[in-house]
Amino acid sequence: MANFLTRRLIIALLVALTVSIVGFSLLRLSGDLAAVLAGEDASAEDIARTAAQYGLDRHLIVQYLDWLFNALRGNLGQSLFTHEPVWEMITSRLPVTITLAFAALFFGLLIAIPLGVLAAVKANTWTDRGALFVAVMGQATPNFWFALILIYVFGVWWRQATILGVRLAEIKIFGMQLSGLPISGGATWLHYVLPVVTLATFVMPAIMRITRTGMMEVLNSDYVRTARAKGLSPGKVLFKHALRNAILPVVSLAAVQLGFLLSGSVIVESIFALNGVGYLAFESIKRIDFPVVQSILVILACSYILLTLLADIINAKLDPRVRLE
Amino acid sequence: MSGAHHYNPDDPPVLEVEDLSVDIKVPAGTLHAVNKVSFSVRPGETLSLVGESGCGKSITSLAIMRLLPKAARLSASKIIFDGQDLAALSEKQMARLRGNRIGMIFQDPMTSLNPVYRIGDQLEEIYLRHKGGGRREARERAEYLLEKIGIINPTQRLTQFPHQLSGGLRQRMMIAMMLMCDPKLIIADEPTTALDVTVQVQILQLLRSLQEEFRMALILITHNLGVVARMADHVAVMYAGQVVEKGSSADVFRHPTHPYTRGLLECIPHPGQSATRNKLGSIPGIVPSLVGRIDGCTFRNRCNYAFGDCATAQVGLRDVEDGHSYRCLLPPETFAAGKLEKA
Numbered sequence: 001m002a003n004f005l006t007r008r009l010i011i012a013l014l015v016a017l018t019v020s021i022v023g024f025s026l027l028r029l030s031g032d033l034a035a036v037l038a039g040e041d042a043s044a045e046d047i048a049r050t051a052a053q054y055g056l057d058r059h060l061i062v063q064y065l066d067w068l069f070n071a072l073r074g075n076l077g078q079s080l081f082t083h084e085p086v087w088e089m090i091t092s093r094l095p096v097t098i099t100l101a102f103a104a105l106f107f108g109l110l111i112a113i114p115l116g117v118l119a120a121v122k123a124n125t126w127t128d129r130g131a132l133f134v135a136v137m138g139q140a141t142p143n144f145w146f147a148l149i150l151i152y153v154f155g156v157w158w159r160q161a162t163i164l165g166v167r168l169a170e171i172k173i174f175g176m177q178l179s180g181l182p183i184s185g186g187a188t189w190l191h192y193v194l195p196v197v198t199l200a201t202f203v204m205p206a207i208m209r210i211t212r213t214g215m216m217e218v219l220n221s222d223y224v225r226t227a228r229a230k231g232l233s234p235g236k237v238l239f240k241h242a243l244r245n246a247i248l249p250v251v252s253l254a255a256v257q258l259g260f261l262l263s264g265s266v267i268v269e270s271i272f273a274l275n276g277v278g279y280l281a282f283e284s285i286k287r288i289d290f291p292v293v294q295s296i297l298v299i300l301a302c303s304y305i306l307l308t309l310l311a312d313i314i315n316a317k318l319d320p321r322v323r324l325e
Numbered sequence: 326m327s328g329a330h331h332y333n334p335d336d337p338p339v340l341e342v343e344d345l346s347v348d349i350k351v352p353a354g355t356l357h358a359v360n361k362v363s364f365s366v367r368p369g370e371t372l373s374l375v376g377e378s379g380c381g382k383s384i385t386s387l388a389i390m391r392l393l394p395k396a397a398r399l400s401a402s403k404i405i406f407d408g409q410d411l412a413a414l415s416e417k418q419m420a421r422l423r424g425n426r427i428g429m430i431f432q433d434p435m436t437s438l439n440p441v442y443r444i445g446d447q448l449e450e451i452y453l454r455h456k457g458g459g460r461r462e463a464r465e466r467a468e469y470l471l472e473k474i475g476i477i478n479p480t481q482r483l484t485q486f487p488h489q490l491s492g493g494l495r496q497r498m499m500i501a502m503m504l505m506c507d508p509k510l511i512i513a514d515e516p517t518t519a520l521d522v523t524v525q526v527q528i529l530q531l532l533r534s535l536q537e538e539f540r541m542a543l544i545l546i547t548h549n550l551g552v553v554a555r556m557a558d559h560v561a562v563m564y565a566g567q568v569v570e571k572g573s574s575a576d577v578f579r580h581p582t583h584p585y586t587r588g589l590l591e592c593i594p595h596p597g598q599s600a601t602r603n604k605l606g607s608i609p610g611i612v613p614s615l616v617g618r619i620d621g622c623t624f625r626n627r628c629n630y631a632f633g634d635c636a637t638a639q640v641g642l643r644d645v646e647d648g649h650s651y652r653c654l655l656p657p658e659t660f661a662a663g664k665l666e667k668a
Contacts, residue, residue: 221436222431222436223436223437223439223440225437226431226438226439226499227439228392228423229392229423229424229428229429229431230423230424230450230451230502231422231423231424231454231455232420232424232451232454233420233454236454241442244441245439245440245441319440320440320441320486320488321440321486321488
């Protein structure tokens with residue numbers, strides 16, 4: 001196990017390093033940072049002066065190494081626009097994103113796993129087809145569209161926006177101007193209801209389908225037949241003997257989904273005006289606030305890596321056969 | 326043959342099955358997987374259901390346990406276990422019987438134990454379910470049985486996972502698991518088929534000695550006539566969903582009567598015998614489809630003796646001698662020694 005962990009950690013570090021290099025290159029090659037910083041009307045001299053001021057006139061490799069060594073010392077630099085330390089900008093918004101991601105994953109799993117089990121037990125019946133329909137709808141519905149529909153239904157049509165805590169930014173739906181509540185101020189749990197529903201809808205289908213597939217396979221297995229032959233109750237057969245074997249791929253998938261939620265809730269955070277990391281990323285990309293974007297990218301990549309590692313450890317805990325490998 | 330009897334022929338049967346049929350709905354129609362099978366087994370007795378794969382022997386055992394797949398329909402005029410009609414029990418009542426008073430051992434011990442739970446948990450679970458009592462009591466029972474089945478370090482074995490044990494050990498664990506509640510009847514479906522030959526013998530000896538000690542009835546399902554000869558008091562030879570011959574294993578082995586039984590016996594090699602007698606037999610042809618209506622004798626297309634009536638007549642079981650019967654239109658003398666080749 002120690003060996004397994006060491007190997008995995010080394011790989012994780014290499015992946016993080018690669019992400020930082022690729023991210024740095026892509027971000028820097030996509031536009032001239034100095035020109036943006038100097039402003040629209042800046043002359044060539046202004047741009048050159050700005051470049052020199054921010055150290056942008058150095059070779060790209062030198063700039064990267066500079067960034068890397070600072071990052072390793074815990075200094076992620078300052079925002080080019082607000083001049084706040086990047087580390088504080090991110091950590092102050094992390095709780096919002098993490099709450100959102102975990103709540104969405106929790107409710108997604110809460111619906112997906114029982115539904116997947118039910119679909120497997122009632123395979124090829126109308127219950128199964130109904131579950132498939134729900135999954136396909138959930139999978140096919142774009143996040144931003146579903147979010148807007150929720151806002152429209154609860155905020156405009158039903159006028160329950162404040163009750164459900166939807167804080168509307170300046171959003172246009174189908175050409176209609178919605179002026180909602182201000183963005184600033186602390187979010188209460190009510191503000192999370194609709195974003196969590198949106199993201200849970202996104203998480204649920206794949207997990208439900210993979211639960212169903214796993215359960216179908218396991219329900220036909222010899223050890224489930226043994227469990228029945230032991231006279232165990234249907235609940236014990238299903239949830240103790242079958243589900244624990246079927247859940248292994250679900251754990252891996254859930255880890256990837258959680259990583260996606262942590263980075264991918266950019267759109268949902270923006271639409272619901274939740275001031276999380278996703279929203280910060282969105283704003284920073286718009287402003288080409290390079291240090292912020294680069295840091296968010298690397299932090300999210302690291303969280304992905306950690307989650308995958310965590311999934312492997314959970315699987316090793318669930319299935320003794322994994323531990324030997 | 327099976328040596329001394331360990332059962333009393335005057336005891337009432339533990340299990341009495343009469344006209345058990347299983348029909349399975351398939352896209353092409355109805356598959357008559359088991360067709361009016363009857364047998365009974367007494368305390369301490371071993372009954373062997375023999376036949377090639379697909380003959381319905383496993384389905385028969387699953388039918389008794391009421392563990393058939395959903396698409397299968399079970400009918401029987403009688404399935405009396407220890408005075409109770411199994412066909413009339415609710416699913417809940419049946420679950421109370423399974424693993425408790427009827428134990429079942431499956432073919433593949435590699436896949437029949439749950440890979441993610443410790444052996445001890447899996448053994449204790451069945452005891453806790455049916456006998457109640459505490460975990461300590463269940464653990465003691467498990468350790469006692471493991472010692473009984475010749476496992477050297479029971480306490481340590483119980484903390485292991487199935488993948489840490491060999492095939493033979495796993496099958497021993499399966500057997501111990503099914504003995505946890507001291508059942509009256511054990512159904513063993515090809516219990517040694519997946520094991521090494523040397524281990525097979527050990528497992529069979531173990532089953533025999535446990536059966537004697539606990540006076541259990543044993544239904545042994547196998548395609549291996551060597552296993553039958555070693556173990557069975559009574560034999561029912563199955564072909565295409567029907568019993569084609571049954572009787573005491575002494576009678577059936579000494580006077581095999583149905584052409585299929587005779588064919589099966591010719592398929593066993595006898596090493597060390599002279600070359601002329603050592604000709605290994607085979608039964609030509611394939612098992613007929615059991616989908617749709619079945620007329621006449623199911624074996625006729627592979628039988629050397631088949632004649633016109635075989636395709637149409639109702640072929641019932643009839644006696645060779647007392648307690649030994651076979652399903653054929655021809656009288657037993659037709660198949661007497663020396664007349665094996667078709668006339």
